[in-house]
Amino acid sequence: MSESSTRIAEIQKRGHHRFKADLVTVQTELSEMVEFTRHSSEACNDIAARFGAISDVATNAKGRSGDARSLVESASGSMEEMRSALRKVETLGRDILSIAEETKMLALNAGIESARSGVAGRAFGVIASQVKELAENARRTADSAITGLKTVEQLGSRAAKEMSSATASTNELDDSIHSLASLIGETVQDNEKANEGVHLASHRLFVTLAKLDHIIWKLNTYLSVAEGEAQFQFVDHHNCRLGKWYDDGPGRKNFSKVPAYPALEAPHALVHTGTRAVLAELGARAETLSAAQIEAIARGLEQMERGSEGVFRVLSELTAR
Numbered sequence: 001m002s003e004s005s006t007r008i009a010e011i012q013k014r015g016h017h018r019f020k021a022d023l024v025t026v027q028t029e030l031s032e033m034v035e036f037t038r039h040s041s042e043a044c045n046d047i048a049a050r051f052g053a054i055s056d057v058a059t060n061a062k063g064r065s066g067d068a069r070s071l072v073e074s075a076s077g078s079m080e081e082m083r084s085a086l087r088k089v090e091t092l093g094r095d096i097l098s099i100a101e102e103t104k105m106l107a108l109n110a111g112i113e114s115a116r117s118g119v120a121g122r123a124f125g126v127i128a129s130q131v132k133e134l135a136e137n138a139r140r141t142a143d144s145a146i147t148g149l150k151t152v153e154q155l156g157s158r159a160a161k162e163m164s165s166a167t168a169s170t171n172e173l174d175d176s177i178h179s180l181a182s183l184i185g186e187t188v189q190d191n192e193k194a195n196e197g198v199h200l201a202s203h204r205l206f207v208t209l210a211k212l213d214h215i216i217w218k219l220n221t222y223l224s225v226a227e228g229e230a231q232f233q234f235v236d237h238h239n240c241r242l243g244k245w246y247d248d249g250p251g252r253k254n255f256s257k258v259p260a261y262p263a264l265e266a267p268h269a270l271v272h273t274g275t276r277a278v279l280a281e282l283g284a285r286a287e288t289l290s291a292a293q294i295e296a297i298a299r300g301l302e303q304m305e306r307g308s309e310g311v312f313r314v315l316s317e318l319t320a321r
Contacts, residue, residue, distance in 0.1 A: 020216065020219050020220070020223065023212065023215060023216050023219065024216065030205060030208060030209040030212060031209055033205050037198060037201055037202035037205055038202055038250075040198050040202075041195060041198045041199050041202055044191060044194060044195035044198055045195065047191055048188060048191050048192060048195060052188060054184055059181055096141075199254070200319070203250075203254065203255075203318075203319050204319045206245065206250070207315045207316070207318065207319050209241070210241065210242045210245070210311075210315060211311075211312055211315060213240070213241055213242060214242075214271065214308050214311060214312070217232075217240075217271065217275065218304060218305070218308060220232040221275045221278055221279075221301070221304060222301075224278065224279060224282060225278060225282065225297060225301075228282055228283065229282050229283060230279050230282065234272075234275065234276065234279060235272075236272055237265075237268045237269045237271065237272040240272075242268060242311075243268065246264060246265065246268070255318050258317075258318055260314050260317040260318050261318065263310075263314050263317075264311065264314045264315070264318070266310070267306075267307040267308075267309070267310025267311045267313075267314065268307065268310075268311050269307070270303055270304070270306060270307030270310065271303075271304050271307035271308050271311060272307075273303060273307070274299075274300045274301065274302070274303030274304030274305075274306075274307060275300065275304050276300075277296060277297075277299065277300030277303065278296075278297050278300035278301060278304070280296075280300075281293045281296045281297050281300070282297075
């Protein structure tokens with residue numbers, strides 16, 4: 001190999017390593033973003049749960065407010081019935097007062113007639129005097145009763161007004177609670193939509209990270225061929241980031257029911273199988289490799305590229321919903 005060719009090869013290798021370093025930086029940043037969106041999604045779930053609890057409290061308060069309103073309305077009706085009954089009793093009291101006045105007049109007339117009758121009407125006069133006294137007592141009692149009834153009726157009227165105000169306040173409270181419950185319900189729905197967006201963004205970020213992982217994987221494989229030995233730690237398709245995501249991680253949890261999900265494993269395994277075949281032929285500089293080894297490396301690289309195309313296609317299908 002000429003000196004110029006050697007120099008160009010060194011420049012290319014240096015460029016490849018720098019390119020790899022830049023990709024690894026992007027890979028790290030994407031990984032941090034995936035973790036950040038995961039925490040954000042969990043926070044959204046917590047917020048949704050708390051809003052759900054608040055909504056339950058508001059709904060319960062609304063029910064209790066309705067019960068209180070029914071009780072106030074019932075008490076208001078009973079108060080009105082009591083006022084009506086009091087007015088009837090007041091009417092009876094006035095009737096008694098009228099009877100007492102008439103009885104008093106009869107007793108007065110009887111006393112006058114007793115005086116005209118002299119000794120013969122004296123006993124009748126005593127009775128008339130007693131009747132007059134009873135009539136006076138009945139009048140005073142009726143007056144007191146009417147006064148008391150008026151006081152009670154006034155108190156009942158005041159209580160009825162207060163009951164009416166309480167009913168209005170209860171209705172306003174019920175409306176406020178209803179508005180609060182509706183607002184909370186809308187907020188919960190908006191949060192759920194936002195949470196779905198965060199979940200989707202998280203999945204798409206991970207898919208982008210997985211694609212970048214495979215680009216770096218392929219770059220490492222090609223660098224290994226150029227250097228004649230492995231330039232990275234090989235793992236099978238179950239132990240890389242995508243494999244763990246697929247086997248037992250968020251991939252299985254969120255995408256296992258998506259039709260494209262089962263189609264991911266075969267091309268993913270092919271990527272690793274192809275790389276394994278390439279690394280198995282290394283251990284010597286490129287100029288010392290046999291033709292058979294070079295062909296085996298070419299086949300391995302072709303397998304890796306074919307599998308990578310399949311991985312990219314399936315990952316895009318998973319998040320295209």
